[in-house]
Amino acid sequence: MDPETESPPFYEHIYQNYFSYRRHKKQREEDIAICECKFSFSDPDTVCGERCWNVLTSTECTPGYCPCGVYCKNQKFQKCEYAKTQLFKTEGRGWGLVADESIKAGQFIIEYCGEVISWKEARRRAQAYEIQGCKDAYIISLNASESIDATKKGSIARFINHSCQPNCETRKWTVLGEIRVGIFAKQDISVGTELAYDYNFEWYGGAKVRCLCGAANCSGFLGAKSRGFQEDTYLWEDDDDRYSVEKIPLYDSAEDEPSSKHLKTIDSSSFEYTINAQNEYSVIMNISMKPEHELESTTVVVQPLDLVSTEGVVMNAVKSESVGIVAVNAVKSESMEGVLLNAVKTEASEEMKLYSHDTQQALSQKNALLSRIPGSSACQNYRIGPRAMPTKRPKHYGNGKPKHLLTRQVDVKHVTQLLASKEAREEVFRNEEMRNDATSQLAFLYDEIRPAIEEHERDNQDCVATSVAEKWIEACCLKLRTEFDLYSSIIKNVVCSS
Numbered sequence: 025m026d027p028e029t030e031s032p033p034f035y036e037h038i039y040q041n042y043f044s045y046r047r048h049k050k051q052r053e054e055d056i057a058i059c060e061c062k063f064s065f066s067d068p069d070t071v072c073g074e075r076c077w078n079v080l081t082s083t084e085c086t087p088g089y090c091p092c093g094v095y096c097k098n099q100k101f102q103k104c105e106y107a108k109t110q111l112f113k114t115e116g117r118g119w120g121l122v123a124d125e126s127i128k129a130g131q132f133i134i135e136y137c138g139e140v141i142s143w144k145e146a147r148r149r150a151q152a153y154e155i156q157g158c159k160d161a162y163i164i165s166l167n168a169s170e171s172i173d174a175t176k177k178g179s180i181a182r183f184i185n186h187s188c189q190p191n192c193e194t195r196k197w198t199v200l201g202e203i204r205v206g207i208f209a210k211q212d213i214s215v216g217t218e219l220a221y222d223y224n225f226e227w228y229g230g231a232k233v234r235c236l237c238g239a240a241n242c243s244g245f246l247g248a249k250s251r252g253f254q255e256d257t258y259l260w261e262d263d264d265d266r267y268s269v270e271k272i273p274l275y276d277s278a279e280d281e282p283s284s285k286h287l288k289t290i291d292s293s294s295f296e297y298t299i300n301a302q303n304e305y306s307v308i309m310n311i312s313m314k315p316e317h318e319l320e321s322t323t324v325v326v327q328p329l330d331l332v333s334t335e336g337v338v339m340n341a342v343k344s345e346s347v348g349i350v351a352v353n354a355v356k357s358e359s360m361e362g363v364l365l366n367a368v369k370t371e372a373s374e375e376m377k378l379y380s381h382d383t384q385q386a387l388s389q390k391n392a393l394l395s396r397i398p399g400s401s402a403c404q405n406y407r408i409g410p411r412a413m414p415t416k417r418p419k420h421y422g423n424g425k426p427k428h429l430l431t432r433q434v435d436v437k438h439v440t441q442l443l444a445s446k447e448a449r450e451e452v453f454r455n456e457e458m459r460n461d462a463t464s465q466l467a468f469l470y471d472e473i474r475p476a477i478e479e480h481e482r483d484n485q486d487c488v489a490t491s492v493a494e495k496w497i498e499a500c501c502l503k504l505r506t507e508f509d510l511y512s513s514i515i516k517n518v519v520c521s522s
């Protein structure tokens with residue numbers, strides 16, 4: 025084919041994410057973040073700049089609400105204020121994107137647009153594309169439960185290739201209530217330079233692809249740490265260099281070297297785990313986002329909440345898109361089974377006595393799944409277990425039957441029979457469905473990150489990197505939140521029915 029006339033395979037060009045499986049969120053007025061910037065004719069360029077509250081929290085100003093009105097400079101995603109770029113054909117890596125003007129460090133370059141799909145659908149599509157023979161993969165992660173697929177619909181950002189020494193990075197911004205992914209410059213970039221970001225963790229690769237980025241610190245394979253990188257995926261065996269892989273990839277890359285990256289770290293000295301007289305369990309972590317030598321931690325403390333859970337443990341996580349999970353709070357409170365009394369015939373008082381021990385164990389082994397590894401140099405290691413369960417022997421009661429306090433499930437079908445109204449039953453079933461989805465997402469996540477965990481276990485490090493742990497925590501928290509929603513809707517409706 026004549027390279028002059030060759031063009032990339034067809035895709036539909038879009039300028040905003042496309043929502044098919046759900047609607048775009050409608051931003052409620054009370055959720056709109058309004059900054060305190062003031063426009064001044066003497067200094068028009070600084071308006072809604074780096075000191076703007078919204079900019080500092082990676083949130084775009086909402087038109088009609090920003091005090092700077094039409095002068096607001098913090099609506100770059102909404103106004104498609106992209107840097108000039110040019111498509112070009114690379115040597116061996118398909119199409120790529122180069123800067124068509126000089127770009128400053130930190131500058132927003134372009135939004136990664138595509139179809140917003142559920143995580144399950146992303147997994148299904150990634151496998152389908154692979155079976156169909158699509159060698160280029162365009163699915164990236166949006167949040168714990170959703171992904172962006174730019175395979176058939178996308179912006180030109182879909183052409184940005186991977187590099188292990190990237191000049192760009194992805195950042196997540198909140199725009200009109202939705203998270204969106206932007207490509208930002210990590211450094212000054214001159215005209216004609218290829219744009220590239222590191223696909224690790226954000227990318228759903230299909231086949232194992234040999235990385236041809238040419239960087240001195242190249243990890244050898246594309247997105248070798250990404251959750252879409254499966255050990256059992258098909259290895260392409262044509263004459264394209266990218267797709268002939270002899271070895272299982274090494275997961276060690278620059279990402280693992282604390283000195284070379286900005287780390288999200290947990291400062292062990294400020295990791296607190298407390299139990300107070302009211303039996304409230306509280307875990308507080310301090311997280312920093314700085315190079316190791318500049319570490320300085322920020323504590324975010326979340327007060328224990330008065331919540332209810334079947335498992336006796338509720339985790340309350342405060343998350344910021346730019347720094348990940350910043351605090352996890354676990355609260356022991358009334359047993360849901362205890363509240364439902366006859367519906368599930370629980371031996372509440374005896375079980376309650378066991379809660380403090382079991383809850384603590386559940387915290388460290390089942391839900392929290394975090395433990396500091398002594399002597400770990402990078403301060404970024406957590407333990408993630410395969411649907412980890414407490415290893416201690418189950419409790420036995422008078423009838424000799426083991427009691428798995430922490431795995432007992434409320435029989436939702438049975439409980440809904442107690443509810444008088446159809447609406448109440450539907451609400452509970454809806455919440456149950458969401459809880460089930462979150463549970464299977466967690467199971468999928470474990471399958472996806474298994475290679476990384478197993479690789480570490482082979483290295484006898486017993487740990488995985490922070491980003492993997494964060495994704496795991498996010499999925500755990502989603503599951504816990506949906507569980508909470510389910511059980512609180514049951515309580516509310518049972519109380520209203522009685």
Ligand SMILES: C[S@@+](CC[C@H](N)C(=O)[O-])C[C@H]1O[C@@H](n2cnc3c(N)ncnc32)[C@H](O)[C@@H]1O
Nearest residue numbers: 117118119159160161182183185186235236237
């Ligand atoms: C998001 S697409 C990037 C655009 C793609 N080059 C194209 O022609 O459409 C990701 C795909 O590009 C290829 N790719 C990106 N970076 C690469 C790299 N460093 N080495 C080898 N192939 C790369 C891989 O086939 C990957 O699945």
